[in-house]
Amino acid sequence: MNTMEQSLVSIIIPVYNAKAHLEACVQSILDQSYKHFELLLIDDGSSDGSSELCDELSQKSENIRVIHKENGGVSTARNRGLEEAGGEFIVFVDCDDMISQNYVESFIVASRDTDLVIGSIEDVYVDGTGKIYKPDLRVHKAPAQGILAEEYYDLIDWIRGPVAKLYRKAIIDEHHLRFDENLSVAEDQVFNFSYYRYVISYKIEERSLYQYFHYDTKISLSTLYTEKTFSNDVFKMDIEYTFLKEYCPNSYNMIYIHQVIGLLNKYTALQGDSRALSYYDRVKRLATLHPLVVDPSLGKKKQLIVRLLQMKLYWVVVVYYRYKNRQN
Template sequence: MSSYGNELVSIIVPVYNVEQYLEKCVNSIINQSYKNLEIILVDDGATDNSGEICDELAKLDNRIKVYHKENGGLSDARNYGVERATGEYIGFVDSDDYIDPKMYEKLYEAIKKENVDVVECSFKIIYPGRVDFFSTEKYYEILGKQEYLEEYLKMRRIFGSVWTKLIKSTIAKKIVFPKDKLYEDTYYAYDLINLANSFVLIDNPLYNYLMRENSITNSKFNPRIFDLVEIVEKFHKMTYKNYPSLKEEADCRKMYAYFSVLNSIVYEDDYKNNKYYLQVINYFKENYIELLKNKHITRNRKLSIILIKLNIVLYRKVLKYYKNVLVGN
């Protein structure tokens, strides 16, 4: 038992067509050094054997609660789990990922020791042929709302996903993941930053995010990627209005969103005919000088911005080259 107490922690796992990953995921939660867990598996209308695997796993551990529901998407499954969670704290694990054995012990101890609303760790990215770390910095930071927003906008220590967090349930139960949106975690972060007042960041890479080969190679453009621009614009306006000292950080975060959209577009063969192409290119052209002056934007990003302005065909070739390197071709 932790020296900081032994309150119930609810872990919500949305499950949809992940039969080959599910056991590893759930076993990594079952085997946590912090034992007082409520493990909520939400079968979101899976069409493979995931639902049956959930039921079998529940027989092995009485901390597991399984719910079967009609398919409603990731946000809907998470919301369903949050509504049914009874723990003092709530965490999220995606069903194709897995976690280190001490993840929730370390998160619980930090959130109790510092008496904050949210604690967040770092993570590892598991590629088919290698492992990367999201951050290699060393840190243990206790942050207020504005300081956390600054870190979130800079994206150096904070990736923004809910699965690296442990959140007081009194706060988590007030936030709803948006249905029918991509980048639901970014929308969630917007509400979380508005509701929570205190945060701890710890550098331990305790979560293992599985980068599946098809998720790297699947490059079909989806216009819903503009959901990212929509929510980042909300962050941008909120920051300019309430935290004007963080304007450069907000500009940096907005730039990352436009890079995500541009990269998705230029992977397409007829990318110049994409109806969003000119809008995105114009963003980089119109903000060119400000972005190059921005001290929070890395040198490599600035080189990419220059390349976009000078020669989009060459930028596209460089992008495709690095993508092939990632996949291992």
């Protein structure tokens, strides 16, 4: 415990118009079993009373510091938090989420023999009345600890965003890492890609539970798929491809092919546009973004899809996926 008490943890929360949920979020942090932390509430020019609430909450504990700034977006808020942070470790929490009571303590214990600690995430779905109708704990596929570059594919859904992980401030400071304030999409992924270049080992700490709240989401997923979300997903995949070629040279192609096929399956139709010709354009865009190489680790069906794309038989791929999704 003496070693733990020497490590100050900076918990950074960007706050923007989150009055309805901010107090519960902050309280989950004040309830931590690990007490040697500073909580930085970065008010990003809120206009709904969140600014005043931040000041009120700061009276609850001397661990809380409030920084008010003009609205500039979540990346500017996180960067301001990094500039203000004095801790050995950094934890990011979104202002409408919550963390388990031993979240920080479990992270610190696990950090003693690894470069990156990853927590667990519980997706909590809340309807329009504020009632939780589905808590869903995400299941880790990767080993509990290992080499990040070797297990990247099985960790891919966990390591893109900034929450549910523990960062070392020394790495961030030494390499002058910041969130790209010019990006409106995937800025958190770009930050993580930069950070992971200096990371070798990882450990999963399942007791560090992050509750990720989804409010009033009782709608069909198909209505969420638009040309904009498709373009955003392609952009994210494109920047990750560049990172993976360097960081995971032995497996980047396999990971990339899996992502391409995932988007082929996901975007067979868009909101308000189910035309086959539109889907054809998306298939062609995915097929020509980067070179496609058949990976022997792929199943036979996926290998066949890659070969069809290589031969520019896009209409065959269109027919296959649209028929496949109609059957599901």
